[in-house]
Amino acid sequence: MMTEDTISAVITALGQSAVGIVRISGADALAVSGKLFRAASGKSLADYPSHKMVYGHIYDLRDNSLVDEVLAVYMAAPHSYTAEDVVEIQCHGGIQALQKILSLTYAAGAKPAERGEFTKRAFLNGRIDLTQAEAVMDIISSRSEASLKLAARQQNGELAEALHNLRRQLLDVVVHLEAVIDYPEEDIEEITFGEVKKRILEIGAGISDLLSNAHTGRILREGLRTAIIGRPNVGKSSLLNALLKEERAIVSEYAGTTRDVIEEQLLIDGVPLVLSDTAGIRKSGDYVEQLGVQKTRDLLKDTGLVVCVVDGSEGLTAEDEEIFQAAATRPYVIIVNKSDLNVAATFDILKQRFGADKVMTLSAKTGAGMDEFSAWLKGYVYGDKETLSGGIYVQNARHEELLRQALHALKEAGQAASDGMPYDCIIIDVRRAIDLLGEITGDTVPDEIINEIFSRFCIGK
Ligand code: GDP
Secondary structure, eight states, X not given: OOOSOOEEEEOSOSSSOSEEEEXXXXXXXXXXHHTTXXXXXXXXXXXXXXXXXXXXXXXXXXXXXXXXXXXEEEEOTTSSSSSSOEEEEEEEOSHHHHHHHHHHHHHTTOEEOOBTHHHHHHHHTTSSXXXXXXXXXXXXXXXXXXXXXXXXXXXXXXXXXXXXXXXXHHXXXXXXXXXXXXXXXXXXXXXXXXXXXXHHHHHHHHHHHHHHTHHHHHHHHHOEEEEEEOSTTSSHHHHHHHHHHHOOSOOEEEEOSSSSSEEEEEEETTEEEEEEOHHHHHTTHHHHHHHHHHHHHHHTTTOSEEEEEEETTTOOOHHHHHHHHHHXXXXXXXXXXXXXXXXXXXXXXXXXXXXXXXXXXXXXXXXXXXXXXHHHHHHHHHGGGOSOSSSOOOOOHHHHHHHHHHHHHHHHHHHHHHTTOOHHHHHHHHHHHHHHHHHHHTSSOOHHHHHHHHHTSOBTO
């Protein structure tokens, strides 16, 4: 499915750096590069074997002026990123050199690549499936080492393979049922409703397995959205500062992409936390007073974890109760702070009320109990698995949603089999599950969705 146009883009970051790369992809890649690149040997790039780095220069042929000293490499289809003919030119990394060389490729007939177009071509040309293409973006935007690891595995095709296996098994079921329908007089192995149901549920269990890790995968990818709430002076900012000290990687402030607030991102024991609106958190003692429980709930709506802080040395107040109420609509943990003072009574009461696994005590001031809190966070994210040793972690909300729908379709198919419905009815549900899984891998995905996915990439990817 070769696309007609030959495209080009700068594939490295635009800024000052030692090296920058311009990629040209498409049937005319060699012809385009031939109009600007001259090998020092005097030979043409096409005279060299594929994947051989060639030293030379870029010229602007319109006035024969020298532009830059470069290395060029030709990668013959299908052994390239896009599976098309590709030429990459490594030049000096300044914006001027890159832009100039890029404009020369346009003058030589290349079209500007759209967002994600190189990766999209790799997908359309069948080199990678959609999960692998999406993993490219995940690798680029990974927020933690664990997330990078998962994305790399996905890019390597682990998820794709698991999904293809599940689809194949479902197709076997369909083929078998259709054979029984189409050739009733033939001696096709009878299959009982009980057996059909068993097969379908087994395959459904495979999907459940994939879903069971999605919670972890999503947090590692997107970060755990965390809000620290509590009444004034319980120690929220002290806890935040203590966490920032614990943190073993870079803290960055960036404008959230989905909402216009400043978020603080930190890694606690490899778990990426996104503390939204730190300024707000600092004042969040006022949340409940000013906003009431309902508004606080609304604010917490897309929070992954609410950390409720109470001052254990003071006992509980009506205000604390309101904060618990608001927090309980989300996953939460209660921190009994100031354990360097006498907090035993409050700690016991809360453990009794909310369960020992939801209540922790620590001192933001002395740091006592902070390790336990980190361990709790890790447990919350990884469940009983602790590490990422094996298994496939679905990191992508799109995949998760489609897996859920496929599982639902299989449950309906299982139910239809239980009810002894005609084979046709069972087949419809199983086929729906097959299509939904195909939508994840890109086998049965509508064009608009493909375009939507790649439009989230940047130019040059
Ligand atoms: P916020 O209003 O909830 O953000 O509370 P702060 O973090 O500003 O803390 C309020 C007061 O409690 C400050 O004087 C802190 O020094 C003190 N504080 C915070 N954490 C602890 C703790 O663990 N032990 C003790 N003894 N004092 C603490």
